[in-house]
Amino acid sequence: MMLKGKVALVAGGTRGAGRGIAIELGAAGATVYVTGRSTRGRRSEYDRPETIEETAELVDAAGGKGIAIRVDHLMPGEVQDLVNRIRAEQGRLDILVNDIWGGEKLFEWNKAVWEHDLDKGLRLLRLGIDTHLITAHHALPLLIEHPGGLLVEMTDGTADYNAGHYRLSPFYDLVKSAVIRLAWAHAKDLAKHGATSVALTPGWLRSEMMLEAFGVAEEHWRDATAAVPHFVISETPRFVGRAVAALAADVEKNRWNGQSLSSGQLARIYGFTDLDGSQPDAWRYIPEVEEAGKPADATGYR
Numbered sequence: 001m002m003l004k005g006k007v008a009l010v011a012g013g014t015r016g017a018g019r020g021i022a023i024e025l026g027a028a029g030a031t032v033y034v035t036g037r038s039t040r041g042r043r044s045e046y047d048r049p050e051t052i053e054e055t056a057e058l059v060d061a062a063g064g065k066g067i068a069i070r071v072d073h074l075m076p077g078e079v080q081d082l083v084n085r086i087r088a089e090q091g092r093l094d095i096l097v098n099d100i101w102g103g104e105k106l107f108e109w110n111k112a113v114w115e116h117d118l119d120k121g122l123r124l125l126r127l128g129i130d131t132h133l134i135t136a137h138h139a140l141p142l143l144i145e146h147p148g149g150l151l152v153e154m155t156d157g158t159a160d161y162n163a164g165h166y167r168l169s170p171f172y173d174l175v176k177s178a179v180i181r182l183a184w185a186h187a188k189d190l191a192k193h194g195a196t197s198v199a200l201t202p203g204w205l206r207s208e209m210m211l212e213a214f215g216v217a218e219e220h221w222r223d224a225t226a227a228v229p230h231f232v233i234s235e236t237p238r239f240v241g242r243a244v245a246a247l248a249a250d251v252e253k254n255r256w257n258g259q260s261l262s263s264g265q266l267a268r269i270y271g272f273t274d275l276d277g278s279q280p281d282a283w284r285y286i287p288e289v290e291e292a293g294k295p296a297d298a299t300g301y302r
Contacts, residue, residue: 001029001063002249007090009033009082011073011135012100015050016207017154020237021097021244022055026064028245030095033086034059035071037102042070046102050208073100073131079138086142093142095248098179099154100131104209107172121171128175132182140190147194150248153183155201158283159260165287180260187258196253199260202240203282204233233282239263239274246270 003025010022014036022032036052037044052068059066069085071078086093106120106127113121132153143149156176157167167173183199190197206221214224214231225231240263247253247266264281266272273279 001027003064003095003245004029006030006094006248007033007086007092008095008097008248009035009086009093009139010097010099011035011071011131011139012098012102012154013055014038014044014052015048015055016101016209017202017205017237017240018097018099019050019055019058020239020241021099021152021154022066022241023058023062024238024241024245025095025248026059026066027062028249029064030248031065031067031090032056032059033067033069033082035069035073035082037070037072039068039070044102046105048208073135074126076134076138079134083138083142092146093139094146094148095150095152095244096135096139096143097152097154097244098132098135099152100127100135101154102127103172103175107169109168111169113170116169116171121169124171124175129178129182132179136182136186140186140195144190144193144195148251148253149190149193149195150253151183151186151190151195151197152244152247153179153186153197153199155179155183155199155260157201158262159199161283161286183260184258191254191257194254196247196257198247198256198258200240200243200247200262201260201283202237202263203235203280204231204286205240206234206236210234230285233280233285235263235280235282236275239267239272239280242272242274243267243270246272 008030012018013022013034034055056066056068103124106124180199186197216224243263243266267279
């Protein structure tokens, strides 16, 4: 197992990309701390069935060790307690994945800033940016204690794509572009300590919420292509998980420091596939899909 002995924190690992990443890090042998606000005893405002305990059990089943801890990443004290626990139990942190989000019910497409609900928009900024900064502030000092650490800032869209495409909401647009910039900024600081920071986006993600929106399950997801043919370029959350695992295992990962990457791009370089053996690369085709009439807000991240 290429990550045996490594310790990872997947912040925001309840569902979607975070869950897929946690599982694949476990499959590579890592000990994975999974955090989020949805537990079997208490749901977040999402009010969905996925829980951090469930994700941790999937990590175990994949061959790793999953540890679920309820954390609100807007609360600095809770994040500090989390890092203190990782230090006490493991003595190290090798991989930090900042996948905290929580904004699906907050953004309003095709509304200018004066039309968008302000409270929802500002909440979106806090959930999508402040959480990442708070977590980085507390966790990176532990990560840099051992050379070779990896920070992955999860976002939606590559730097090139987001630079030329409005993401249909000023708040959503800002969050997803800001996270890419955060990865670049952290790279400047982490390089001095032999650590690497990247921004990473999945493609059109078949998350639990996206599958429900299309009225299908993963076992028969292709049924949705009858109504939306472009859904064929979608990918499972495990695909971006394999991207993170490949990055973490790469002894020359610092070649990516500060860059904006995608799951499809890394699949071509590292040679991993999705669960069905395919190598989807949605960001190569999304501009063409949009020209054909599919909206840019349907890429389905998380």
